[in-house]
Amino acid sequence: MRYLPLDTEDRRAMLDVVGAKAIDELFADVPADALNPPLDLPDHAGEFAVERQMAAMAGKNRAAGAGPFFVGAGAYRHHVPATVDHIIQRSEFLTSYTPYQPEIAQGTLQYLFEFQTQVASLTGMDVANASMYDGSTACAEAALMARRVTRRDGILMSGSLHPHYESVTRMNGGLVGGKATVSEASPDGADNVIDLISDETACVIVQTPDVFGNVVDLEPIAKAAHDKGALLVAVVTEAVSLGALKSPGEMGADIVVGEGQSIGNALNFGGPYVGLFATRQKFMRNMPGRLCGETVDAGGKRGFVLTLSTREQHIRRDKATSNICTNSGLCALAFTIHMTLLGETGLRKLATLNHEAACATADALSAIDGVELVNDAFFNEFTLRLPKDAAEVVEALAAKDILAGVPGSRLWPEDESKHNLLIVAATELTQDKDIEAFANALKEVL
Amino acid sequence: MSMNNQGRPSRPEDIEVQSVETFTGNRALQIEEALIFETGHMAATGVDLPEPKGTRSRLGGLERKGTMNLPGLAEPEAMRHFVRLSQKNYAIDMGPFPLGSCTMKHNPRLNEKMARLPGFAEIHPLQPVSTVQGALELIDTLAGWLKELTGMPAVAMSPKAGAHGELCGMVTIKAALEARGEAETRTRVLAPESAHGTNPATAAQCGFTVDAIPADDTGRVDIEAFKAKLGDDVAAIMVTNPNTCGLFERDIREMADAVHEAGGYFYCDGANFNAIVGKVKPGDLGIDAMHINLHKTFSTPHGGGGPGSGPTVLSEALAPFAPIPYVVSDADGFHLIEKRSQEEGDHHSFGRMTAFHGQMGMFVRALTYMLSHGGDGLRQAAEDAVLNANYVLARLSAEMTPAFEGTCMHEALFNDDFLKDTGVGTLDFAKAMIDEGYHPMTMYFPLVVHGAMLIEPTETESRHELDLFCDALLSLAKEAKAGKADKFKAAPVLSPRRRLDETAAARKPVLRWEPSNDESMAAE
Numbered sequence: 001m002r003y004l005p006l007d008t009e010d011r012r013a014m015l016d017v018v019g020a021k022a023i024d025e026l027f028a029d030v031p032a033d034a035l036n037p038p039l040d041l042p043d044h045a046g047e048f049a050v051e052r053q054m055a056a057m058a059g060k061n062r063a064a065g066a067g068p069f070f071v072g073a074g075a076y077r078h079h080v081p082a083t084v085d086h087i088i089q090r091s092e093f094l095t096s097y098t099p100y101q102p103e104i105a106q107g108t109l110q111y112l113f114e115f116q117t118q119v120a121s122l123t124g125m126d127v128a129n130a131s132m133y134d135g136s137t138a139c140a141e142a143a144l145m146a147r148r149v150t151r152r153d154g155i156l157m158s159g160s161l162h163p164h165y166e167s168v169t170r171m172n173g174g175l176v177g178g179k180a181t182v183s184e185a186s187p188d189g190a191d192n193v194i195d196l197i198s199d200e201t202a203c204v205i206v207q208t209p210d211v212f213g214n215v216v217d218l219e220p221i222a223k224a225a226h227d228k229g230a231l232l233v234a235v236v237t238e239a240v241s242l243g244a245l246k247s248p249g250e251m252g253a254d255i256v257v258g259e260g261q262s263i264g265n266a267l268n269f270g271g272p273y274v275g276l277f278a279t280r281q282k283f284m285r286n287m288p289g290r291l292c293g294e295t296v297d298a299g300g301k302r303g304f305v306l307t308l309s310t311r312e313q314h315i316r317r318d319k320a321t322s323n324i325c326t327n328s329g330l331c332a333l334a335f336t337i338h339m340t341l342l343g344e345t346g347l348r349k350l351a352t353l354n355h356e357a358a359c360a361t362a363d364a365l366s367a368i369d370g371v372e373l374v375n376d377a378f379f380n381e382f383t384l385r386l387p388k389d390a391a392e393v394v395e396a397l398a399a400k401d402i403l404a405g406v407p408g409s410r411l412w413p414e415d416e417s418k419h420n421l422l423i424v425a426a427t428e429l430t431q432d433k434d435i436e437a438f439a440n441a442l443k444e445v446l
Numbered sequence: 447m448s449m450n451n452q453g454r455p456s457r458p459e460d461i462e463v464q465s466v467e468t469f470t471g472n473r474a475l476q477i478e479e480a481l482i483f484e485t486g487h488m489a490a491t492g493v494d495l496p497e498p499k500g501t502r503s504r505l506g507g508l509e510r511k512g513t514m515n516l517p518g519l520a521e522p523e524a525m526r527h528f529v530r531l532s533q534k535n536y537a538i539d540m541g542p543f544p545l546g547s548c549t550m551k552h553n554p555r556l557n558e559k560m561a562r563l564p565g566f567a568e569i570h571p572l573q574p575v576s577t578v579q580g581a582l583e584l585i586d587t588l589a590g591w592l593k594e595l596t597g598m599p600a601v602a603m604s605p606k607a608g609a610h611g612e613l614c615g616m617v618t619i620k621a622a623l624e625a626r627g628e629a630e631t632r633t634r635v636l637a638p639e640s641a642h643g644t645n646p647a648t649a650a651q652c653g654f655t656v657d658a659i660p661a662d663d664t665g666r667v668d669i670e671a672f673k674a675k676l677g678d679d680v681a682a683i684m685v686t687n688p689n690t691c692g693l694f695e696r697d698i699r700e701m702a703d704a705v706h707e708a709g710g711y712f713y714c715d716g717a718n719f720n721a722i723v724g725k726v727k728p729g730d731l732g733i734d735a736m737h738i739n740l741h742k743t744f745s746t747p748h749g750g751g752g753p754g755s756g757p758t759v760l761s762e763a764l765a766p767f768a769p770i771p772y773v774v775s776d777a778d779g780f781h782l783i784e785k786r787s788q789e790e791g792d793h794h795s796f797g798r799m800t801a802f803h804g805q806m807g808m809f810v811r812a813l814t815y816m817l818s819h820g821g822d823g824l825r826q827a828a829e830d831a832v833l834n835a836n837y838v839l840a841r842l843s844a845e846m847t848p849a850f851e852g853t854c855m856h857e858a859l860f861n862d863d864f865l866k867d868t869g870v871g872t873l874d875f876a877k878a879m880i881d882e883g884y885h886p887m888t889m890y891f892p893l894v895v896h897g898a899m900l901i902e903p904t905e906t907e908s909r910h911e912l913d914l915f916c917d918a919l920l921s922l923a924k925e926a927k928a929g930k931a932d933k934f935k936a937a938p939v940l941s942p943r944r945r946l947d948e949t950a951a952a953r954k955p956v957l958r959w960e961p962s963n964d965e966s967m968a969a970e
Contacts, residue, residue: 001823003552003745005908006830014909016834018853023829026836026853027725029694034730040594041821047556054810057587058565060580062573071570074801081493083521085562088716091539092532095553098751100545103880103941107535111528111823116481117958121515127957131752133606136801144651165799171617171797176653215506231886246508268561268570269581270802271606272753275517278938286954290751295951298458298936298944300466307455307951313609313647314891323647326607326741330749332588337528340482343518346491348510359501377506398574406572413785428495 001044062403064267066240068434070361072381072425073211073406074135074162074237075270076262078350079429084337088330098290098329103297104304109304110331112292116335122242122339123256124236124249125278129187130306131332132275132324135237135239135259136168140203141277141288141322142233142255143173146203146379148321150231158193159185160210162237163411169205187374187383187421189214194224201228203255207235209250211411212374212423213358213381215245222252224318237277239263239335240427241379243344243351255279264338265331274331277291285311286320350428354380357426357435364439365424370446375419381425388446390422396445402438451833455948456873461936476942479530483959486517529648532944535750536885542907542915544838546689546857546888546900547822549644549720549742552605556818557746557811566810571802575782581806582773582780588813589773592738592757595824596719597729600765602758603772604804608717611737611756612648612684614769614799619682619733619766620652620759621796632681632710638667640691640892645684645715654681661894665691665850665859669700676708686715687731688722690892691850692835692857692900702732711735713766719743720904721832721856723827734761740805744812755808766792769799830905831856834912838903841916845923849895856904862897869931872897875922877945880938882918950955 006014011023020026021333027035045053062075070076088094092107099105099112112130119128131137143155155173159164159182171182179200183193189210197204204225208216222232234248236258258276265273279287285308293307313320342350358380366373370387386393390407395403405425408418426435464716471478503509519527520864561567569578589601602618605611615637623629635649638659646656662668667685683705687695702712714728714736720743722728726737732863740746740755748754760768771784772795782803785794811845818829832855839848839858847863862872876886876899888900903912926934936946 001819001824003819004823004826004905005831005911006905010909011830011833014833014837019839020834020836020853026832026855026899027694027722028853029696030722030726031699031731032727036725037597037727037826039724041591041824042817044820044823047816050556050814051560053817054560054584054814055563055565057580057584058560060578060583061569062577063564063568064573065564065568069570071573073570073572077568077570081521083492083525087525087528087532089558090529090532092535093750094558094747095538095543095550096535097543097545097548097550097748098748101536101876101880101886102946103877103938103943104536104885105750106942107531108582109531110479110481110531110534113957115482117481118516120702131809133610133753134800134802137606137610138797162801164798167798172613172651173798175617175620175651215508215696217506217508220804226761232510242510243514244510245505246510247514253500266567266807267570268567269569269578269806271800271805272755272807284957290958291955292958293951295947297946298461298746299463301471302942303943305944305946305948305951307948307955307957309455310760310952313643315643316647318641318648318650320647321473323609323613323644323651324607325609325644326748326752326754328753329751330747330751333528333750337524339516339522340486340519340524340527341492341883342516343486343491344488344514344516345496346493346518347514347516347869349491349495349498350493353495355503355505356498356501359504360506377504378510379505382524385618394574395576401568401572403573403577410572411786414787426576437907 004283021038053233067401068282068437069403070405070424070438071403073423074259075267076238076425076427077429078262078427079265080264080266080338081341083341084334087337093333099306102303106303109241109292111333111336113304115332116292118336118339118418120278121277124247125256126281127284128278129287130292131328131329132277132289133328134271134273134275135257136165138257138275138277139165139235140172141168141170141259143169143203145286145288146231146233149283149318150202150229152200152202153179155180155203156196156201157182157205158191159183160191160212161205161207161235162211187212194221195231197224197228199228201230203231205233205235209238209241209379209381212383213378214375215377215379218248218253233257238380239445240351240354243347244355244379260335264334272328272331273279274328274335286321289327353428357430358382359427361424361435364435365442368439368443380427381423384422384424386422389419393445397441402441404438450887452840455952457947457949458945459935461932462469463936463939477530479527481959482519483517486519488513490518490520491520516580541883542903542911543885544887545904546902547717549902549904551745551904552906553745553747555817557814558816561807570856579779584813585809586773586775586780588809589666591816592759594605594883595723596759597859598759599762600760601953602760602768602769604769604799605737605756606800606805607752607754608737608739608756609628609644609648610799612644613651614758615713615735615737616648616652618764618767619798622764632679634679635682636680636682637684640689640894641684642690642715642717660708662910665693666695669697672701673704676704678709680708680710681934682711682713684713684715686718688718688855691859692854694855717742718856723828725828740808745815746808746811753805753808755805766794766948767796769797770795771803791924804830827905834903834905834907837912838901838916842919857900857902859895860899861895865926868926870926870934871900872888874934875926878922878934878937881940884915
């Protein structure tokens with residue numbers, strides 16, 4: 001039991017100090033018949049025994065880097081520089097707690113301040129918080145915040161919002177009288193969301209690029225929302241797109257939420273990720289989650305603290321803006337390091353490489369008979385309409401060791417009109433030979 | 447947990463401190479470090495990428511123009527920046543981190559190594575289920591351990607942290623009440639005054655009103671007062687066990703029976719499960735739901751504030767309403783139920799907590815830890831955690847005042863009686879610990895104890911380390927009683943920063959860097 005420093009002699013001596021004869025005297029408040037139950041579990045094991053067991057399970061999964069890979073729809077395979085993983089494993093970052101004692105947590109606090117600044121700049125907003133769990137929960141929190149700000153109940157979501165984001169937002173945003181509605185959106189970008197905005201609408205939630213990959217011009221939606229006194233919540237599931245596309249803030253968004261996984265974080269089968277949450281200065285005090293702010297110490301030196309905590313659960317309890325406590329600190333650090341390494345210059349170039357890879361992939365695949373590219377404008381992801389059920393195609397291609405993308409039935413099992421759709425993502429890691437292998441195999445299975 | 451005296455922003459007192467000044471502001475190994483926005487350049491980058499080919503853009507005319515104000519750093523500069531920042535942090539790898547209720551225990555590096563296996567780190571949540579059978583097996587195996595350790599029949603794996611698990615549990619309860627046709631009438635949730643802030647916040651987020659249960663003079667739920675509050679409008683109780691005073695709720699079965707008789711459910715806050723893991727199965731005590739903080743009990747690192755992971759175990763009554771997605775298995779292997787329309791039998795999920803399957807990276811770490819400890823090691827860990835806390839309680843009682851009589855579970859709670867008339871407050875006492883090389887304990891929480899100091903050593907501290915820690919605190923207590931208040935008021939003076947002005951930070955929030963920040967701060 002390598003993680004336990006006490007030995008038998010320590011335990012005996014310490015029990016003496018405590019004044020107990022046996023350890024179970026300290027568990028005397030536990031109902032006697034419930035104490036020390038049988039456990040149907042294996043006994044402790046050494047490192048290499050555990051490694052073998054874990055490696056056996058890991059070995060049954062097809063890793064993204066093991067062959068052609070085109071899966072996206074809310075999580076993306078990007079290269080993470082070695083420096084990022086080294087730094088986040090430093091003891092002082094990995095094994096510290098939430099920075100409640102700022103005198104000995106300036107490392108965490110300063111990177112959170114840098115993270116907030118980077119997220120605000122990227123999204124084109126005034127302020128950002130110190131992270132949420134992921135993009136989907138950030139989206140739900142944005143709906144709740146919009147309801148607080150507008151004192152309205154209507155949560156209007158575009159039909160081209162990632163359906164899992166829609167579910168999370170519907171569940172959480174709708175708990176206390178929230179009324180969720182979803183517009184009709186087609187894979188080619190047509191969307192009637194503007195027509196559905198009313199005087200009861202608290203917020204309009206629109207994703208760009210949307211779940212089908214379409215780049216969405218938010219300006220007309222922002223104007224229509226503001227005309228009715230509603231807020232525009234922009235959702236970005238691919239953070240790298242912000243290096244190429246006009247920022248949601250520039251297009252009039254009031255709250256921008258996003259998934260930051262693409263910058264600094266691995267795919268990890270869906271988590272942990274890092275939720276981005278940014279808004280305008282005037283809504284600052286309505287934000288959920290932790291905020292880091294600048295101040296000075298007793299000696300006049302600049303320093304950072306968690307601030308505006310009277311919004312939060314540990315102070316405000318049932319009146320808090322959110323119940324969130326632990327967030328995604330270390331993932332936010334990974335984001336900040338990667339973003340710092342990239343800089344604006346690197347981010348723009350990375351975004352361009354992503355877009356070029358997607359254009360090349362789209363051209364190669366849409367040249368195949370029966371395959372139709374549905375998007376006009378896209379970033380690093382697009383949707384193909386196939387002549388047959390896309391899930392069958394994905395399975396057939398997986399058997400050829402090509403992970404082709406996300407079939408419509410995975411996201412919309414109830415909506416058969418979308419089952420021939422295949423959502424395909426390409427990134428800077430997509431190589432020409434991957435595209436060629438994909439195109440050749442797709443021809444074979446169609 | 448709470449940052450200072452009942453959450454009020456504090457500001458440093460004006461006390462003269464003699465300090466050694468340097469020309470640079472650096473202090474030997476402590477190097478001052480500017481913000482990246484002050485040292486970086488717009489043209490700089492620490493990543494070499496291939497040149498784009500110059501393909502015609504298909505971005506629909508929505509290209510980003512103008513600067514983003516995101517400077518970059520070359521790799522050596524970035525490395526140095528973040529390493530210097532790291533050296534301004536305290537960490538469990540450096541010394542005891544006795545934050546009560548937070549469970550700062552050793553984070554084994556084997557867990558990190560396993561989480562980085564490409565078969566776990568480089569798999570996508572939406573790739574074909576046939577290509578991630580090992581991942582689903584891992585989730586299923588971890589779920590099996592959690593069910594066995596809690597004695598509960600089901601577990602929702604997707605909640606992203608403890609508070610998210612609470613939300614999952616309370617929404618599940620709401621769904622069960624809806625199915626019974628009682629969602630409109632059962633609107634009240636009972637929670638002890640000593641509860642974590644997340645409990646009332648979560649209940650309120652679900653639309654429940656929160657009614658506080660008073661504590662008795664032993665620091666536990668006042669069972670008679672609790673029973674008097676039950677009624678047919680009660681949806682659930684939310685009780686932490688062991689509670690936030692570090693005590694086991696010895697009437698827990700009576701509470702469970704009473705709430706069930708009244709038609710409500712029992713939500714147990716499992717933040718302190720580390721005290722009883724392997725020793726007691728909460729399922730044997732009558733609970734209906736409980737989240738488990740994998741980042742506390744099962745040692746996944748806190749990472750400066752996350753990520754966490756909050757799987758939530760559920761009783762038979764609540765299991766059918768569990769969130770999607772979840773893993774099922776048959777002779778063909780493992781499958782994922784991702785939509786309500788795919789559910790079979792009695793399942794009618796309330797919906798989705800998050801976009802994907804939960805904190806897989808944390809699942810890998812937690813299962814690695816469980817396999818390493820085994821059932822026998824987990825039980826030993828709980829015993830050692832309780833023994834360490836009682837040892838600290840016994841030793842510190844020589845100078846400090848325990849909040850309650852008797853032994854404790856995994857954390858030792860003191861009040862500020864021993865500081866009475868010394869001019870030293872709980873905050874000052876805690877800040878003085880920093881100069882002695884220790885992270886302070888949790889202060890002013892739970893709210894039911896005046897000037898509370900909650901110390902949780904965990905099982906991964908050695909007796910030697912605990913002795914040094916106790917010696918330091920006993921010396922401080924003696925010094926406070928000897929009238930050295932000024933030293934405490936000024937503390938800390940040896941840390942990278944002295945006390946920070948939280949009042950100023952909250953009055954005029956500066957939440958991001960702007961070129962003018964420095965000037966505006968100087969003009970204050």
